[in-house]
Amino acid sequence: DSGVTQTPKHLITATGQRVTLRCSPRSGDLSVYWYQQSLDQGLQFLIQYYNGEERAKGNILERFSAQQFPDLHSELNLSSLELGDSALYFCASSVESYPGNTIYFGEGSWLTVV
Amino acid sequence: TQLLEQSPQFLSIQEGENLTVYCNSSSVFSSLQWYRQEPGEGPVLLVTVVTGGEVKKLKRLTFQFGDARKDSSLHITAAQPGDTGLYLCAEDDKIIFGKGTRLHILP
Numbered sequence: 001d002s003g004v005t006q007t008p009k010h011l012i013t014a015t016g017q018r019v020t021l022r023c024s025p026r027s028g029d030l031s032v033y034w035y036q037q038s039l040d041q042g043l044q045f046l047i048q049y050y051n052g053e054e055r056a057k058g059n060i061l062e063r064f065s066a067q068q069f070p071d072l073h074s075e076l077n078l079s080s081l082e083l084g085d086s087a088l089y090f091c092a093s094s095v096e097s098y099p100g101n102t103i104y105f106g107e108g109s110w111l112t113v114v
Numbered sequence: 115t116q117l118l119e120q121s122p123q124f125l126s127i128q129e130g131e132n133l134t135v136y137c138n139s140s141s142v143f144s145s146l147q148w149y150r151q152e153p154g155e156g157p158v159l160l161v162t163v164v165t166g167g168e169v170k171k172l173k174r175l176t177f178q179f180g181d182a183r184k185d186s187s188l189h190i191t192a193a194q195p196g197d198t199g200l201y202l203c204a205e206d207d208k209i210i211f212g213k214g215t216r217l218h219i220l221p
Binding site for chain 1: 144145147154155156157158159162164202206207208209210211212213214
């Protein structure tokens with residue numbers, strides 16, 4: 001158990017819908033990362049927050065947005081869902097935000113868009 | 115665009131055999147990290163290599179960082195079924211991950 005909690009674990013939704021994925025980082029961790037993992041693209045970085053502020057942004061679609069709240073939990077919002085958005089979405093957290101630090105991944109949220 | 119190329123993509127070997135997987139790039143990195151991911155779980159950090167030429171050992175796993183800090187290798191001695199998983203390398207900011215080597219150890 002990494003200490004990073006993601007909900008829901010599984011989600012099936014229809015195209016065009018909107019979903020919110022939630023992440024509770026490890027106690028004391030200030031930084032949260034979001035990733036999308038699919039078989040063909042591998043693990044793709046979406047966005048990183050540090051203590052409520054956006055720190056780095058990857059190739060996150062405009063239909064996707066995220067935020068980190070004052071209690072440090074984070075949410076990833078996916079809207080106007082398409083079949084290609086079906087993937088495993090991971091959240092990870094770390095104490096600090098510096099190169100080479102250790103990050104801890106949650107178990108992921110499986111999203112299936114039908 | 116920085117890329118991390120991992121090879122081989124898939125590897126299936128018998129228990130007890132040795133193997134090496136690779137992580138290569140044309141870019142120089144401050145450090146590289148190796149992760150193992152098992153089905154239904156998130157990646158778990160195995161090691162961080164920082165210094166060019168560095169060798170780190172974790173039981174039967176030996177990690178090496180290239181002298182030029184552009185590539186890394188993971189060598190497993192006497193592979194066991196418990197080593198089965200997806201091995202990922204990542205650059206120091208955790209923004210770029212390789213696509214991984216999917217390793218299957220046959221009992």
